[in-house]
Amino acid sequence: MELETAEAADPDVLRDRLPPAPGEWTRSADMTGTVEYRLPSGESPCTAAKLTVRPDVLGDGTVRVDKTVGCRGVGTDRYDDLDAVVAAADYELAHVFRGLGADRSRELTSRGDG
Structure with missing residues (x-):
């Protein structure tokens, strides 16, 4: 029995389908299809x-997401479906931003009290 692997996502399609960067996140993309979202730290x-x-070139998925x-x-x-990776990226960006936003609010309150 032959092992089947998913084909890596088309770089142009992947870049175009992923969401813009929300809030304080920044988004960069390169010609290989790698899209990087960054939330800066002070x-x-x-x-x-x-x-x-x-694109998951070396693995067995279509798209790879590193957190x-x-x-x-x-x-x-790893995801085999572009719709699933777009939904996952939306979720991760919002989830992390909400969690860090609460921490940043506490930081600002603490600094103001001091």
């Missing part, structure tokens, strides 16, 4: 969060 040389979406918080990777997911 407290660390690393980003507060980063989401990297790219980073601070300076450490927190997971990799």
Whole structure:
């Protein structure tokens, strides 16, 4: 029995289908189809969060999504469907932004009290 693997996503299609960067996130894309979302951090040389979406050339999925918080990777997911990866990117960007937004509000309140 032959092992089947999914074909990597077309770089142009992937770049075009992924959402714009919300809020304080920035979005960059290159010709390989890699789209990187970054949320800056005022407290660390690393980003507060980063989401990297790219065609899964070496794996067995269509698209690979790498998640980073601070300076450490927190997971990799693979998707075979572009609609699913777009929904996942929307969710991750909103989820992380909401979570970090609460922390930033507490930071600002703490600084003002001091």
